Structure formats: structure tokens, C-alpha cells
Amino acid sequence: MTESDNTPLLKVENLRKYFTVKDGRLFGSGKKLMAVDDVSFEIFAGETVGFVGESGCGKSTLGKAVLRLIEPTAGCVSFGGRDLLALNRKELREIRKDIQIIFQDPYESLNPRLTIGEILEEPFVIHKLGNAAERKIKVAELLKKVGLPETAINRFPHEFSGGQRQRIGIARAIALKPRLIICDEPVSALDVSVQSQILNLLLDLQKEMNLALVFIAHDLAVVKHISDRIAVMYLGKIVEFGKAADIYANPQHPYTEALISAIPIPDPFAEKNKKPLAGEIPSPADPPSGCYFHTRCPYVQEQCKNEMPELIPNGKNSLVACHFSLSSLQETS
Amino acid sequence: MIRLSPLTKKKITRFKSIRRSYWSAIILLFLLFSSCFAELLINNRALIVKYQGEYYFPTYGDMIPGKTFGMDYEYETNYRKLKLTFKEKNSGNWVLMPPVPYNAYENDFIEGEYPPYEPSLASGHFLGTDTAGRDIVARLFYGFRIAIWFSMILLVINYAVGVSIGALMGFWGGWFDLISQRIIEIWSNIPFLYIVMILSSIVVPKFWMLIVLMAIFGWMGMTWYLRTSTYKEKAREYVMASRALGASPLRIIFKHILPNSISVIITFIPFSIAAGITSLTSLDYLGFGLPPPTPSWGELLSQGTENMESQWILISVVTAMVTILALVTFIGEGIREAFDPKRHTVYR
Numbered sequence: 001m002t003e004s005d006n007t008p009l010l011k012v013e014n015l016r017k018y019f020t021v022k023d024g025r026l027f028g029s030g031k032k033l034m035a036v037d038d039v040s041f042e043i044f045a046g047e048t049v050g051f052v053g054e055s056g057c058g059k060s061t062l063g064k065a066v067l068r069l070i071e072p073t074a075g076c077v078s079f080g081g082r083d084l085l086a087l088n089r090k091e092l093r094e095i096r097k098d099i100q101i102i103f104q105d106p107y108e109s110l111n112p113r114l115t116i117g118e119i120l121e122e123p124f125v126i127h128k129l130g131n132a133a134e135r136k137i138k139v140a141e142l143l144k145k146v147g148l149p150e151t152a153i154n155r156f157p158h159e160f161s162g163g164q165r166q167r168i169g170i171a172r173a174i175a176l177k178p179r180l181i182i183c184d185e186p187v188s189a190l191d192v193s194v195q196s197q198i199l200n201l202l203l204d205l206q207k208e209m210n211l212a213l214v215f216i217a218h219d220l221a222v223v224k225h226i227s228d229r230i231a232v233m234y235l236g237k238i239v240e241f242g243k244a245a246d247i248y249a250n251p252q253h254p255y256t257e258a259l260i261s262a263i264p265i266p267d268p269f270a271e272k273n274k275k276p277l278a279g280e281i282p283s284p285a286d287p288p289s290g291c292y293f294h295t296r297c298p299y300v301q302e303q304c305k306n307e308m309p310e311l312i313p314n315g316k317n318s319l320v321a322c323h324f325s326l327s328s329l330q331e332t333s
Numbered sequence: 334m335i336r337l338s339p340l341t342k343k344k345i346t347r348f349k350s351i352r353r354s355y356w357s358a359i360i361l362l363f364l365l366f367s368s369c370f371a372e373l374l375i376n377n378r379a380l381i382v383k384y385q386g387e388y389y390f391p392t393y394g395d396m397i398p399g400k401t402f403g404m405d406y407e408y409e410t411n412y413r414k415l416k417l418t419f420k421e422k423n424s425g426n427w428v429l430m431p432p433v434p435y436n437a438y439e440n441d442f443i444e445g446e447y448p449p450y451e452p453s454l455a456s457g458h459f460l461g462t463d464t465a466g467r468d469i470v471a472r473l474f475y476g477f478r479i480a481i482w483f484s485m486i487l488l489v490i491n492y493a494v495g496v497s498i499g500a501l502m503g504f505w506g507g508w509f510d511l512i513s514q515r516i517i518e519i520w521s522n523i524p525f526l527y528i529v530m531i532l533s534s535i536v537v538p539k540f541w542m543l544i545v546l547m548a549i550f551g552w553m554g555m556t557w558y559l560r561t562s563t564y565k566e567k568a569r570e571y572v573m574a575s576r577a578l579g580a581s582p583l584r585i586i587f588k589h590i591l592p593n594s595i596s597v598i599i600t601f602i603p604f605s606i607a608a609g610i611t612s613l614t615s616l617d618y619l620g621f622g623l624p625p626p627t628p629s630w631g632e633l634l635s636q637g638t639e640n641m642e643s644q645w646i647l648i649s650v651v652t653a654m655v656t657i658l659a660l661v662t663f664i665g666e667g668i669r670e671a672f673d674p675k676r677h678t679v680y681r
Binding site: 064067069092093094096097099100101103104105108109110111112113114122123126127156158159169172176 | 338339340569570571573574575576577578579580581584588589592593
């Protein structure tokens with residue numbers, strides 16, 4: 001299957017995931033918690049899209065909902081032109097070869113009772129590919145690809161460090177030669193020194209296998225390093241979506257600006273221009289009126305408290321959900 | 334060869350380091366093993382008979398009539414008497430009897446005296462006899478064999494049903510879980526003892542029937558633990574990774590969830606065995622268990638309480654029960670300690 005460059009590999013439209021939160025009443029219907037609220041985006045083959053936001057903004061839920069590990073409440077996810085949400089179990093199983101996921105915590109994502117060989121063999125066993133001997137060769141290839149010794153095959157997950165375990169997680173994800181990998185904060189549980197190794201491994205594999213990556217992280221510095229485009233999420237919604245370089249150099253949403261100003265600059269004499277956000281992220285079960293960000297926005301206006309801004313094009317290739325995006329603020333002043 | 338995961342190895346080492354439990358396990362395993370060969374240790378059939386240059390091994394197989402050994406009867410040879418006769422004649426024929434030369438079903442009467450007979454080394458009744466003149470050592474040992482195997486078979490059935498239903502409740506959740514929970518709650522409230530009383534007043538329960546009956550009312554306990562443990566494991570990321578690969582629910586349950594819940598199951602096994610032995614004994618005590626003359630601790634216990642002046646009956650059976658239950662409980666404690674999730678958990 002090949003698509004031309006302008007057909008997206010993955011197309012997500014108006015995806016929503018609501019969780020019901022019991023409010024203590026026996027027969028109460030409970031509150032709706034909007035973990036992912038009306039999110040749309042597209043990803044092309046070989047491209048990396050970063051998703052950033054504070055914890056609780058729904059970025060992990062988004063990743064899992066795309067894979068149907070969590071069933072979305074509403075919306076449309078199509079992969080290579082096929083609607084994922086309409087597939088039956090057998091079709092879904094087939095398409096799972098093409099979309100894989102790497103998890104945040106490498107201590108949790110590997111079954112402690114299986115050897116590395118058994119863990120990496122599982123994709124082939126599930127899809128009935130090859131016999132035992134062939135699978136063994138494939139597992140050895142995978143280990144080599146992610147830079148682990150072949151002797152790892154008979155060892156158990158707890159014998160490895162966090163970075164090595166993440167390599168195993170990556171090996172499992174690329175086993176079936178997917179076209180899209182959802183990386184759910186793959187480096188945030190690792191030491192900084194190990195982070196860059198894992199990121200480089202991902203980038204190398206991406207080049208080699210023409211992978212599309214959905215890269216979820218709460219650290220804008222990490223995302224910037226590897227993404228082509230970046231989506232900034234706040235309270236279940238995308239507030240800004242554009243090319244990585246543009247977003248970094250010229251943030252349009254006040255929230256993006258605050259996130260970028262929080263990236264540490266490795267120069268003690270650099271001019272400090274931090275714009276720390278006041279307050280906590282509001283509860284997604286009880287979001288504020290109007291623009292969700294208005295409770296913490298330094299540029300808040302009356303309109304923000306009443307009207308929800310839409311995600312609309314602002315400048316070139318960039319989408320912003322703000323009534324008074326920063327470029328327009330600068331124009332008026 | 335079974336490859337043990339290092340986690341399992343650690344637990345075994347830890348169990349061995351708890352001496353009391355380790356030795357209890359060795360003693361119980363030895364008892365279990367020897368109970369499989371009880372016929373060689375406690376039996377009224379001889380181990381070896383040498384008669385006119387030929388060797389006979391009467392322990393297993395058909396009975397050998399007395400005529401074979403030059404006796405004047407067609408029914409089964411009385412080997413104890415045969416031994417005495419051979420000794421008197423001193424003709425090179427001999428009989429080797431087991432350490433305890435009595436069978437659990439055999440009534441050994443002494444002329445001019447009513448049973449129960451006191452313990453005596455001379456007669457070979459080391460713990461005396463019960464009210465029907467049956468040897469207590471034999472009754473105890475065969476009773477132990479029946480009770481422990483009964484308990485273990487019951488355990489396998491109970492756990493097979495309980496674990497599968499519990500795992501499904503945890504795995505599917507939702508309405509299935511809710512309805513199953515309520516059914517189990519209702520089912521658990523049926524008074525088991527009354528049901529058994531009613532049933533055994535209609536039919537005399539056999540070994541297998543009693544097991545099935547007790548399993549029908551005993552599988553519920555395990556479901557709760559497995560349900561909880563499945564809920565917990567299901568939410569972990571390695572299960573999600575497996576789902577993302579397209580694994581079937583059965584594969585996830587058997588390959589991922591159950592192996593990680595096994596410590597819950599193993600921890601409960603010894604306590605369930607103890608409970609099984611206790612409930613069989615109490616049913617036998619009340620007379621609703623296995624039909625007489627099956628050797629049983631419960632039956633001995635009731636004899637003992639009715640014949641307090643023959644203290645040896647009650648003392649023997651109570652000592653045996655306390656010993657076995659203590660052994661099982663010690664093992665259980667050791668396993669619980671060794672499998673302590675706080676020691677091996679990934680949640681730090």
C-alpha cells in the first residue's frame with residue numbers, strides 16, 4: 001500500500017473520550033470528565049508529530065484512544081483510509097500490525113514473568129508468523145536493531161536498566177514493521193543521559209523504516225528535538241498546532257509561550273525571560289467557562305471568559321485556539 | 334525442563350530460609366508420599382512369603398487362598414497366623430509382615446474380651462483398637478490418606494472453577510462482573526451443612542459424590558481474589574502492550590494475567606487444604622460424610638468422645654489432627670511470607 005504524499009496516514013477527526021466520574025449519589029449519572037475533547041489532526045507517513053501539555057491534559061488518553069486501547073466516545077479515526085472505529089475484532093487485529101505503541105514506564109510495560117525472548121516473540125506468535133526457529137532469528141535481529149546483546153534473550157526484564165528496558169519496548173513495537181508508532185512519553189521515566197540515546201534510536205529507526213511517530217511528552221525540549229510538527233494540548237483540547245520551528249520561535253498561544261519560556265537555557269548569563277503560569281490546571285471534570293485557559297492566562301480579556309475560541313488557521317500552516325493570539329496582540333500594541 | 338523465573342527462585346529460597354515451614358513441608362511431603370504406599374506399611378497381608386522355596390508377594394493383586402500355603406481353608410490366608418505356624422514348624426518357610434500387621438477394615442477380636450483394646454506392643458496394636466476392634470494406627474493412616482487426597486482433589490476443582498470465573502469477572506468487568514458478584518453472594522449464603530444433611534439422608538454419599546457436592550458450594554471463595562488481582566493486572570501497561578499487538582483475551586488471561594496472579598493462588602492453597610480436611614472430618618463426625626466402614630478421622634473422633642474411658646482413641650486422633658493441621662498451617666505461613674507482595678512488588 002502506498003499513498004501519495006498528500007493523503008494522511010492517520011486522520012483523526014473530532015475525537016472525544018469522556019470518562020464518567022461518580023459523584024457519590026447512588027443513582028446519580030455522575031459527571032463527565034472530558035479527557036479528550038474534540039481533537040482533530042493528521043499525520044503523514046514518515047512524519048513526527050509531538051503532543052505536549054501538562055499532566056492530565058489528555059495526551060496519553062488521546063494516544064490510547066487512537067489505538068482503541070481505550071474506546072473513544074465519539075469521533076473518527078482513519079488509518080490508511082480505513083475507519084479504525086468501524087473495524088471488527090479480526091480486522092482490528094490485522095491493522096494492529098501497522099500501529100504500535102511504546103509506553104512511558106519501562107518497568108510496567110514488560111511482563112516480569114517472561115524472558116526477553118518470550119516478550120519479543122509474542123508479536124510473531126500472535127500473528128502466527130514463522131515457526132519457532134524463524135522467530136528466534138527474528139528476535140535476535142530485533143535485539144541487534146535496538147542495540148542490545150543477543151544474550152538478553154534468556155534474561156528477565158528486571159535484569160535490565162530503564163534505558164535497556166525501553167529499548168526492549170521499542171524492539172517489541174517495531175517487530176511487526178509498523179507504519180505508525182505512538183510513543184507515550186517514552187523517555188520521561190529515564191535519566192537525562194539515557195533520554196537522548198533512546199531518542200536517537202527512535203529517530204534512526206524512523207529513518208530506516210519510514211515510520212510515522214506520534215510523540216507524546218510533557219517536556220517541550222524533548223518534543224522539539226524530534227518533531228516535525230507540534231500540537232500543544234490543554235485540558236483535552238489542542239490549543240496550538242503547527243510546525244515545530246514556528247511554534248518554538250514564534251508561539252501564538254499564551255499557553256505555548258509559557259511552556260517555551262519554562263525550557264531551561266543552558267547558559268547562566270542568558271537573559272531570563274520566564275513567564276511562569278499562576279495556579280493549577282483546572283479539573284477536566286469541571287472545566288472553566290469560555291476559553292479553558294482564561295483562569296491562568298496573563299492576557300485574559302472579558303471575551304475569553306464567555307466564548308470558547310476555535311482552533312483556526314493563524315499565519316502559515318499553524319492553527320491556534322485563542323481570541324487574541326500573540327501576533328494579533330503585538331499588532332494592536 | 335521448566336525454567337523458573339528469578340522471582341520464583343527468590344521466593345523458593347526465602348521459603349527454605351523459614352526453617353519451620355521448610356521442615357513442615359518436608360514432613361508433609363514424606364507423609365503424602367508414604368501414604369501412596371500405605372499397603373506396604375500397614376496391612377494384614379504379608380510383604381513377602383517364602384513357602385517351599387518359592388517367594389510370594391501378596392500385598393498387591395488378588396487374594397491368595399490359605400490352601401496355597403498348606404492351610405486347610407479356601408478363604409484369604411491369615412498371614413499373622415501363618416507366620417506363627419511357620420515359626421512353630423521351623424521348616425525354612427517364613428513370612429515378612431509390614432510394621433503394623435493390621436488392615437484398617439479388619440476386626441481383630443481377643444477371645445473373652447470386648448473391644449476397644451488398649452495399646453500394646455505385643456499384639457502390634459500400637460495405639461490400641463477402636464470399638465470394633467480395628468487397629469487405630471491403620472485407621473488413622475488410611476484416614477489421613479483419604480482426607481488429604483480428598484482435600485487436594487476438592488482444591489483442584491474449587492480453584493479451577495473459582496479462578497476461571499474470578500478471572501473472567503475481572504477481565505470482562507461491567508455487567509458480567511456485577512451480576513456474577515450478586516449470584517456468588519446469594520450462592521454463598523446457602524447453608525451447606527443443611528444441604529448435605531438432607532442429601533445424605535436420601536442417598537449415602539460416595540467419595541466422588543461428596544467431592545462434587547462440596548465443590549458446588551466451595552468454589553466461590555477464590556473468585557474474589559482472582560477478580561481483584563485480574564482487575565489490577567489488566568490495567569498494567571504490559572497487558573495493554575499485548576492488546577496493542579492484537580493478543581486474544583484468552584492469551585492475555587493465560588499468558589499475562591494468571592502467571593502474575595499465581596502468588597495469590599499459591600498462598601491460599603495450604604489453608605484450603607487444611608479447611609478441606611477439617612470439613613471432611615466434621616462431616617464424618619456428624620455422620621454425614623463418607624459411609625462406614627471407610628477409615629475416617631471424624632468417625633474415630635466421635636467414637637473417642639463416646640468412649641472417654643478408652644482415652645487412647647481420642648488422644649490418638651486429636652494428636653494426629655493437630656499435627657497435620659499444624660504442619661499445613663506452618664507451610665501456609667511460610668508460603669505467605671515468601672510470597673509477600675511487599676517484598677517482590679514492582680510498585681515501589
